[in-house]
Amino acid sequence: MFSVPLILVFSSLVALLTYCYAKYARLYALAGRFGGPPALPIIGNALTFLNIEAHEFVSRCLEMGEKYGKTYRLWLGPQLNIIVHDPHDVEVLLSSNKLAVKADQYRYMKCWMHDGLLLSHGRKYQQRRKLVSPTFHYKMLDNFLSCFQEHSLELVQQMRGLCMEGSPFELRHFLGLCMLDTICDTAMGVQLQTQRNADSEYVKALNSLMAILHLRMYDMKYYFDFIFRCTAKAKEAERALAIINSYAEKVILQRRKELTHAPEQAQLETQGPSVGLKRKQTLLDILLNSTVDGKSLSNVDIREEVHTFMFAGHDTLSSALMFFFYCICRNPEWQQKCYEEICSVFGIEIGAVAMSREHLDRLYYVDLCIKEALRMYPPVALIGRKVLEETKINDHLIPAGTNIGFSPYVFGRQSEVFAEPNAFKPERFETVACENNSKLNPYIFTSFSAGPRSCVGQKYAILQMKVSIVNILLSFDLTFVGDATYELKLSNELTMRTKDPLMFTIRARDKKV
Ligand code: HEM
Numbered sequence: 001m002f003s004v005p006l007i008l009v010f011s012s013l014v015a016l017l018t019y020c021y022a023k024y025a026r027l028y029a030l031a032g033r034f035g036g037p038p039a040l041p042i043i044g045n046a047l048t049f050l051n052i053e054a055h056e057f058v059s060r061c062l063e064m065g066e067k068y069g070k071t072y073r074l075w076l077g078p079q080l081n082i083i084v085h086d087p088h089d090v091e092v093l094l095s096s097n098k099l100a101v102k103a104d105q106y107r108y109m110k111c112w113m114h115d116g117l118l119l120s121h122g123r124k125y126q127q128r129r130k131l132v133s134p135t136f137h138y139k140m141l142d143n144f145l146s147c148f149q150e151h152s153l154e155l156v157q158q159m160r161g162l163c164m165e166g167s168p169f170e171l172r173h174f175l176g177l178c179m180l181d182t183i184c185d186t187a188m189g190v191q192l193q194t195q196r197n198a199d200s201e202y203v204k205a206l207n208s209l210m211a212i213l214h215l216r217m218y219d220m221k222y223y224f225d226f227i228f229r230c231t232a233k234a235k236e237a238e239r240a241l242a243i244i245n246s247y248a249e250k251v252i253l254q255r256r257k258e259l260t261h262a263p264e265q266a267q268l269e270t271q272g273p274s275v276g277l278k279r280k281q282t283l284l285d286i287l288l289n290s291t292v293d294g295k296s297l298s299n300v301d302i303r304e305e306v307h308t309f310m311f312a313g314h315d316t317l318s319s320a321l322m323f324f325f326y327c328i329c330r331n332p333e334w335q336q337k338c339y340e341e342i343c344s345v346f347g348i349e350i351g352a353v354a355m356s357r358e359h360l361d362r363l364y365y366v367d368l369c370i371k372e373a374l375r376m377y378p379p380v381a382l383i384g385r386k387v388l389e390e391t392k393i394n395d396h397l398i399p400a401g402t403n404i405g406f407s408p409y410v411f412g413r414q415s416e417v418f419a420e421p422n423a424f425k426p427e428r429f430e431t432v433a434c435e436n437n438s439k440l441n442p443y444i445f446t447s448f449s450a451g452p453r454s455c456v457g458q459k460y461a462i463l464q465m466k467v468s469i470v471n472i473l474l475s476f477d478l479t480f481v482g483d484a485t486y487e488l489k490l491s492n493e494l495t496m497r498t499k500d501p502l503m504f505t506i507r508a509r510d511k512k513v
Helices: 004-031 054-068 087-095 104-113 122-136 138-165 171-188 201-218 232-261 283-288 299-312 315-330 332-346 357-361 364-376 408-412 458-475
Strands: 071-076 079-084 383-386 391-393 396-398 403-406 476-481 490-492 496-498 503-508
Touching: 054 071, 054 079, 054 201, 054 408, 054 490, 079 087, 079 396, 087 391, 087 403, 104 201, 104 232, 104 299, 104 383, 122 138, 122 283, 138 171, 138 357, 138 458, 138 476, 138 503, 171 201, 171 232, 171 283, 171 299, 171 315, 171 458, 201 232, 232 283, 232 299, 283 299, 315 332, 315 364, 315 458, 315 476, 315 496, 332 364, 332 458, 332 476, 357 458, 364 458, 403 408, 458 476
Parallel strands: 079 403
Antiparallel strands: 071 079, 383 403, 391 396, 476 503, 490 496
16 A cells, blocks of 8 residues: 555654654753743744844843853754853863863854864864974973064054054054064964054955954854855955965965975074074974874865964954053052062063063062953953763753853852952962962863863963063053943953953153162
């Protein structure tokens, strides 16, 4: 009576329905154990994030935290997202090797960084992390110090011009160009010189791409690929990517040629006053000289790591420095303490004492202020992982396929983690948040993340921040222009920003301490 094909179709349908039921019944059953805002069928809580501005994303997340507590769920379409802010849960999340795959929300960055260190996982990730780690070895960092110094002196030069004008300016813009010049120099060995010429095609492409990626993360209009592809933004992103890729490709090819054809000559400087001296090694050199399973890395392999470092290593730092200066301007006694400490280590004239790690390590108050500013305003405000198989995190059973994450910003503002969390109190890092009263507990201070996927560039970042701070504070007294009592409207873009630009004025130091 029934034909064989009909029986086959019918049984496949039954098998599919049984599979979906088993999968989703479990997912919904486990999701039901978490509190969270009421969700609509199919779209879940997506309306909460429709047509909002970037700064509203932060305020919505804070409101939900207040309403639903430390652990809650959000449905973005059929995708389950669980947010955890209990210190025990955050520690398990960050320390687990099983939870090392990045959440779905990172996928927008794939078009740029592909499977570079930030986004990859598994064996490829392990190999790459091992490969790039020497870039952050102390010897390499010592090498980079002259680079940090050179570009931050240029920054001071640019700021001197503003000082003459006397009008308020957006500090972040100048910090951003300086950090870009520095990362380009240390990652690729290229002098981009955006501080002198911000109109470079590469920089414009970089900024345009970052703005679009950010838009895709929070604006539901651009969330789904099939809709995004039909928009003008998709064409703009494509154009920007073409420029960025071709620039990196040109640099990689050129350096590969130099290292292959004249390896001895390639180790020497060919430009500037240091012609003939040994050239500093860069991330690119390390990658070009590396092998994985006996094979050299291809240009595409290298490009994804260079892109990763260009992204991870400049916008984070400009955000961190901007908030550092904001914090010490709002707390001038700390600006004074930092300035006096810098003078005691480096003298009152820029360049009087050469930059060395040993000197920078002596900047105790500066270090405390950096940590406190990073706690209050972490540049990376959301960290997320994908749960590949059902996993227990303390008392919570997390279903397979869930995105789970937390915000270092929300985490660092919890009073049971940091007393008086909204007050700028750098001295808290003398005692709290430390293991054995000496070493900072990374699972409490999460601005660089912690565990197996923590920031590989942390030491680089702290050193570069210190060099910039030394040069800026030795040259200028900074004032924040704006209502100091006004609570900042934060905007979680690719890195943390503010809704309105933070404006500063500067006064040249009269060199008397
Ligand atoms: C103040 C500055 C910085 C902050 C606050 C910061 C913060 C972070 C955080 C929170 C993560 C984890 C992201 C995640 O799991 O989604 C991370 C990862 C990473 N950071 Fe940083 N970062 C900074 C500077 C840098 C610099 C200067 C570099 C490179 C020169 C860098 C390179 C990376 C890379 C490659 C990763 C991925 C590491 C991995 O997955 O193994 N970062 N950073």
